[in-house]
Amino acid sequence: MPPVETLLEGVQIFGRVDDIHKPILTRDAVAFIATLHRTFNGRRKELLQRRILRQAEIDRGVLPDFLPETKHVREDPTWQGAAPAPGLEDRRVEITGPTDRKMVVNALNSNVWTYMADFEDSNAPSWENMVNGQVNLHDAIRRQVDFKLQGKDYKLRTDRKLPTLIVRPRGWHLEEKHVVVDGEPVSGGLFDFGLYFFHNAHELVKRGAGPYFYLPKMESHLEARLWNDVFNLAQDTIGMKRGTIRATVLIETILAVFEMDEIIYELRNHSSGLNCGRWDYIFSTIKKFRQNPSFVLPDRSCVTMTVPFMDSYVKLLIKTCHRRGVHAMGGMAAQIPIKDDPKANDIAMDSVRADKLREVRAGHDGTWVAHPALASIATEIFHKFMPTPNQMFVRREDVTITRNDLLNMNVPGKITEEGIKKNIAIGLGYMEGWLRNIGCVPINYLMEDAATAEVSRSQLWQWARHGVTTAEGKKVTKEYNLALMNQVLQELSARAPKGNKFDVAARYFGTQITGEDYADFLTSLLYNEILSVGGVASKL
Incomplete structure (x- = not known):
């Protein structure tokens, strides 16, 4: 790499840098971010422009389909994704949440297998949130995250192994406007990924895990290819073996569902599977076809995981992942315990049980919860029906999903x-x-x-x-x-x-x-x- 002084020319940080941030926003780390920006931001912007052109096609009535130019990738039975990395063999219950210090401690103390630390949808991207989140994860990895708040001690438990940490950076569409390189704001995703990877990758490997990520909002395999190139450059830069990074892709857009094989293929040596991002998937379906009256959906409560287009999405995702030897992760249980109404709480928890039972029986290898109290419910269900670390052996060869299945908007219900x-x-x-x-x-x-x-x-x-x-x-x-x-x-x-x-x-x-x-x-x-x-x- 060129000298840091050279790399820092044209770099400006407009966010406040307090003493607590200086170990994160070091000259070397910011130079690394600048390198990622200068190498990849042009392609990122081209891919975002491609999204606009694709939307214009859909608005003209061109419906998405499986790509003819990548048919050979889908039909080749020989290639596989990467084998599960250390700490990712069993992911039966994952907790998700933002990266504030209290959440980090509580999540790592939960009875779960992994914690997805979120810089994206459950995190408002203020400068303080983004940089403080990096500080919190840096400290948590080194078991230095304990703190006191309002007279209460928050400490990492020491009686068992902590959950494996997975980080979700922002999607390709978001920018970090507090950091400007050569007159342009950097990608929010590259900023989040770059700081976390630069400071923690070697430390994570030393502690028996690795730099693991969830990748959001992608709409094509070309966007996965860009992430893969970022991973290779990042690993080469710090002297880390390629393939050490692992990434699970959230399939949360209606366009990505047609390119799941291709997305795993692009990330092959870095792939740790796909996830059903159910709410974003519904959002994407409405968004992409918003001009088409045939895609009008009823009340949100009617759009369950069992309606045709959602059920088809789940089945195809599981079949695709297991054919390629990677995890097929289920979706979020967003319920919060209702402490002051036992009857209502029982109804809510029963819905969680039914949802997790549906997921494990379908063939998912794990699931998400938003609250630690739901972990025991999800664990009980997955322990009973998945006694093995995962169920990649559930091939779902009974499943055949067509374009019409994925676009079947026959959803019963009314608009009220x-x-x-x-x-x-x-x-x-x-x-x-x-x-x-x-x-x-x-x-x-x-x-x-x-x-x-x-x-x-x-x-x-x-x-x-x-x-x-x-x-x-x-x-x-x-x-x-x-x-x-x-x-x-x-x-x-x-x-x-x-x-x-x-x-x-x-x-x-x-x-x-x-x-x-x-x-x-x-x-x-x-x-x-x-x-x-x-x-x-x-x-x-």
Whole structure:
């Protein structure tokens, strides 16, 4: 590599760098980020432009299908993904959550097999959140994360092995505007990946694991190829053997589901499987086909994992992963225990059991929970029906899934005024929390993240765009949605403490539910509201 001084020319950091951040934002680490940016940002932007062109095709009525040019990859039975890496052989229960210090300690103390530390959908990307999260993970890996908060001690348990750490960086579409290289903001994903990998990769291997990642929001195998090239360069740069990195890809877009074989193939030596990102998948389906009236879906509560297009997605993902010798991970149980209503809590926990039973019987090798209290339920189900570390031997050769199966929108249910109000409440509630730098918001005993907020606003947009009629006989229009939003806004604001940001949330949300303007992502739409970019760059 060129000298650090050379690499740092043209690099500016506009976020505040406190003493606690300096061991993370070192000159060498920032030079590494600059190298990743200069090498790969051009391709990243080309791939994002490709998404725009693909959307234009879909808007013209061109439906996605399996790619003819990669048919040889899908039909070749000989190639395999990587064997499970140390600490990833058994992933039956994974907990997910943001990277604040309290969450990191609580997650690593949970009775789970892995912890997905999230810089993406359950994390609002303020500068403080992103850099403090890196500090917290750095300390946790070295067992130096213990702290005291409001008189309570938070300490890592020492009575057993801690869960394996997996990090989810931001997707290709997001930028880190506090770090500018040669006049351009760096990729949020490269920033998150680069800092974590640079500081921790060798330490993780020394401790018997490795640098492991979850990769979000991809729409094609070419985007996976870009990540693979990033991994190779990163490993070469620090003198690490290629293939040490492992990545699980979240299949959470309707386009990626047609390229699952290809995505595993591109990451072959770095692949640790695929995951069913159910809420983002529903969001992507609505988003991509939002102009097509044939893809209008009923209330969110009706779009379960057993409806045709979701069931087909799950079956094909499991079959694809197991054919290639990698994990097929299930989705999120977002429920939060209801402590003050035992009957309601029993109903909620029964739904978790049913969901996890469906997953393990389908052939999943593990599942996600958002709350430590759900870990015992998921563990009980997977222990009973999966006594082995995984079930890659469940080949699902009985499954044949076609394009029509993946696009089958025959979803029973109605669109109701109650469903509209729930979508508004979730959208406003999540966005209000996000604007206060909270990316994981409990609403009605469910842990909502960006994905569920995206489903909510996309459904409202879709219903207004196509003028659907509710079960009560009312036509959904721009004016109808906005009137209901103002009603819900007043109710939420009345219950919220002073200093809340519901008015700001409504100002943005109101632009997204009319059937007219449609932002690519809510997080991109809101990002400038939580920037802390100053006029003077920090010196390294």
